[in-house]
Amino acid sequence: MALVNRTDPFDFVLFGATGDLSRRKLLPAFLRRFMAQEFDDDARIICVARSNLTTEEFRDSVISSLREFAPEATQDKDTLHRFLGLLTYIYLDATKQEANWDGLRALLPESPRARVFYLATAPSLFSVLCQSLAEQGLVTPTSRVVLEKPIGTSLATAQAINTGVGRYFPEESIYRIDHYLGKEGVQNILALRFANPALEMLWSSSAIDHVQITAAETVGVEDRGSYYDEAGALRDMMQNHLLQILCMVAMDAPASLRSDDLRNEKMKVLNALRPMTPDMVRQNVIRGQYVSGTLKNRIVPGYTEDLNTGRSSSTETFVAIRTKIRTARWGNTPFYLRTGKRLATKTTEIVLQFRPQVWPIFTNMPSPGRLVIRIAPHEELSFVMAVRDPAAGSFRVQNAKLDMAYKNVFSLAYQDSYERLLLDAVRGDPALFIRRDEVDASWRWVEPILTSWQQALTPLEPYPAGSWGPPSARALLARDGAMWHEDMLP
Numbered sequence: 001m002a003l004v005n006r007t008d009p010f011d012f013v014l015f016g017a018t019g020d021l022s023r024r025k026l027l028p029a030f031l032r033r034f035m036a037q038e039f040d041d042d043a044r045i046i047c048v049a050r051s052n053l054t055t056e057e058f059r060d061s062v063i064s065s066l067r068e069f070a071p072e073a074t075q076d077k078d079t080l081h082r083f084l085g086l087l088t089y090i091y092l093d094a095t096k097q098e099a100n101w102d103g104l105r106a107l108l109p110e111s112p113r114a115r116v117f118y119l120a121t122a123p124s125l126f127s128v129l130c131q132s133l134a135e136q137g138l139v140t141p142t143s144r145v146v147l148e149k150p151i152g153t154s155l156a157t158a159q160a161i162n163t164g165v166g167r168y169f170p171e172e173s174i175y176r177i178d179h180y181l182g183k184e185g186v187q188n189i190l191a192l193r194f195a196n197p198a199l200e201m202l203w204s205s206s207a208i209d210h211v212q213i214t215a216a217e218t219v220g221v222e223d224r225g226s227y228y229d230e231a232g233a234l235r236d237m238m239q240n241h242l243l244q245i246l247c248m249v250a251m252d253a254p255a256s257l258r259s260d261d262l263r264n265e266k267m268k269v270l271n272a273l274r275p276m277t278p279d280m281v282r283q284n285v286i287r288g289q290y291v292s293g294t295l296k297n298r299i300v301p302g303y304t305e306d307l308n309t310g311r312s313s314s315t316e317t318f319v320a321i322r323t324k325i326r327t328a329r330w331g332n333t334p335f336y337l338r339t340g341k342r343l344a345t346k347t348t349e350i351v352l353q354f355r356p357q358v359w360p361i362f363t364n365m366p367s368p369g370r371l372v373i374r375i376a377p378h379e380e381l382s383f384v385m386a387v388r389d390p391a392a393g394s395f396r397v398q399n400a401k402l403d404m405a406y407k408n409v410f411s412l413a414y415q416d417s418y419e420r421l422l423l424d425a426v427r428g429d430p431a432l433f434i435r436r437d438e439v440d441a442s443w444r445w446v447e448p449i450l451t452s453w454q455q456a457l458t459p460l461e462p463y464p465a466g467s468w469g470p471p472s473a474r475a476l477l478a479r480d481g482a483m484w485h486e487d488m489l490p
């Protein structure tokens with residue numbers, strides 16, 4: 001029988017408990033971990049939002065969310081019932097002087113138990129909530145605060161949030177979520193690199209021609225248009241998720257898996273990213289916006305129709321970037337990053353393209369091979385290499401793939417990365433959360449791109465929904481004699 005790593009007793013205070021993120025991700029993640037018996041018997045989840053609901057009314061609404069977003073976990077009525085019993089609801093408007101803090105305090109008696117405040121609310125409430133928690137005497141030595149993204153929309157706004165929260169919580173108690181870090185495929189980068197010395201020996205410019213990191217989505221902006229139109233793909237995905245994956249791929253071996261060792265190595269990568277001057281932005285950054293197109297045999301509307309505001313928008317839904325990392329390991333290897341909505345398929349993957357043979361002795365040379373780390377829609381590792389074609393009359397080589405789909409080898413413990421991250425926060429393990437200097441360094445790198453865009457130095461190129469983005473994204477690689485993975489054979 002699998003050994004269950006149970007938590008200690010905890011109080012989890014979920015602000016924004018009626019919101020989209022809580023309904024779709026957080027409460028389903030909790031239910032799944034509860035089903036796996038990871039909770040201490042004395043665990044409590046206190047759900048907070050503005051709506052005036054009783055605990056019974058809130059639990060009823062949670063049942064329908066769970067049925068929608070974790071249907072498999074709601075089959076066992078007894079477990080569902082016991083899980084709902086852990087939830088208490090309290091309404092409290094964080095912007096109001098007379099908010100019901102006494103009610104919350106009554107639910108949180110003095111205790112050395114782990115206390116987690118999870119802020120699944122708009123970032124504008126982060127500082128004010130932390131201030132109130134501190135003034136109300138609710139921040140204990142065992143308290144931590146979890147901040148949802150986005151941490152700001154620029155370096156200055158990120159710093160304001162971090163300073164605001166930092167007045168009331170020490171840095172080691174601030175857990176900034178990047179849900180990509182909780183994904184199994186992203187975690188496995190560490191094992192792949194640092195438990196396979198043979199692979200690590202190839203992991204540098206001497207063997208690797210270029211690296212591609214893609215996070216492609218088929219969905220549009222859905223019902224998050226008002227947030228997304230202010231953010232765009234650069235802020236929404238690139239500044240956080242893609243840069244974090246880049247760090248995991250490019251960093252040197254940390255001294256240990258302890259949080260600060262990992263974060264120190266990631267910081268070195270962020271600091272080594274070639275800074276973006278306006279000229280570099282013009283030459284190395286592509287921005288696009290989807291227009292109506294065909295996706296999975298269905299005609300779908302363009303971005304402005306999805307927004308439904310009656311006006312046009314200059315927000316990018318696609319961004320591709322060519323960059324370099326100024327280190328001895330990577331100096332000669334371009335990194336191509338791209339992300340977008342309404343692209344041809346849902347895929348998150350990293351491609352390491354190997355260099356070609358220096359002196360080719362075969363008459364035909366296929367691709368020099370590549371390692372593909374697929375993170376979504378399912379975890380898979382594949383190694384494309386050159387092999388002799390046994391059927392050919394002469395000595396011909398061609399590409400063939402070594403494949404390892406996780407589902408054929410392992411049963412995955414987590415369906416969603418929030419399951420891992422929520423319980424890491426409960427257990428007090430910050431390794432998969434972002435440290436403040438990482439946020440600053442990411443914004444510092446991204447900001448010149450935003451500034452150039454404000455000066456209209458980069459055109460916003462339309463791309464049809466269901467495509468792989470604007471044609472110039474392809475040209476960005478063609479310039480270096482490279483191509484995106486979907487264009488490669490086999």
Ligand SMILES: NC(=O)C1=CN([C@@H]2O[C@H](COP(=O)(O)OP(=O)(O)OC[C@H]3O[C@@H](n4cnc5c(N)ncnc54)[C@H](OP(=O)(O)O)[C@@H]3O)[C@@H](O)[C@H]2O)C=CC1
Binds near residue numbers: 022092095119122
């Ligand atoms: N939704 C998603 O997929 C993702 C969301 N995020 C981030 O998570 C956070 C929450 O997003 P999302 O769930 O979509 O937002 P929603 O707008 O759906 O929910 C906001 C929540 O905050 C509560 N709230 C709003 N104002 C107050 C207040 N003054 N006092 C107390 N509670 C308040 C709302 O309560 P009530 O409903 O009762 O008014 C609601 O529970 C944001 O920072 C977002 O950027 C990050 C990644 C993905």
Ligand SMILES: O=C1O[C@H](COP(=O)(O)O)[C@@H](O)[C@H](O)[C@H]1O
Binds near residue numbers: 217236237348376
């Ligand atoms: O953070 C975000 O991520 C999602 C994509 O997450 P995934 O786990 O489905 O790859 C994205 O849709 C959203 O816009 C963004 O805010």
